[in-house]
Amino acid sequence: MSEQNCLVANDWVCGEYLRSRSQELVDATVQHVGITAASVAIGVLISLPLALLARRRRAFAGPVLGVTTVFYSIPSLAMFSLLLPLFGLSVTLVITGLVLYSLTILVRNILAGLQAVPEEATEAARGMGYGPLRLLWEVELPLALPALLAGVRIATVSTVALTTVGAIVDYGGLGTLILDGLDSDFKAQVLTASVLCVVLAILADLLLLGVQRWLTPWTRVAAGRASRGTRIRKAAGAAEARETPEKVA
Structure with missing residues (x-):
């Protein structure tokens, strides 16, 4: 059977689908990457001060870790339903949910990295006249980078997968194609979008691994x-x- 007829036959692998729907695939992939990148970036910006608070004041460590763990334990459909009255059917709804899911991974890894900084390193920096902010940015965070970036890698791969759930509000990137394909029994679309999700996760992990090795020689x-x-x-x-x-x- 020719490739032109594979759409009619509804084959799983169909080159004609790739050619005829290439722009649709590109648009969905770009949306998927954008949502993932925004969610992880915002998650890091929120997790860093939370981890610093948990390390500086131990009384806050339990509540911070407990609340972020509760967020992670909420099923995705329930999470989006809870956020729906606040954000409506929008991409902000999806990003907010994904940020909340990323917090437990990021806060724990950043906190572990900061706690693993050798005491002699911080004492030496203080002896050289380093203030709290300079100590944090020039000593503690660089030494905590391996754990921090490991958390970013895990959160990114997890977010690539969770982004597909945003298809329920039509902001799921490749997940929207997967859901539409399942509803219409369009096999080529389901398989292609699913494979692209896996490829995105692998590429993101390899890219961040390269960044981690470059920043922590x-x-x-x-x-x-x-x-x-x-x-x-x-x-x-x-x-x-x-x-x-x-x-x-």
């Missing part, structure tokens, strides 16, 4: 040293094991 150095140290210890242990029988003899 010292982690690779430390890992390399640890690896060399492990090899040296194993070699020394093997050499000692070989010498032991000779000494016994």
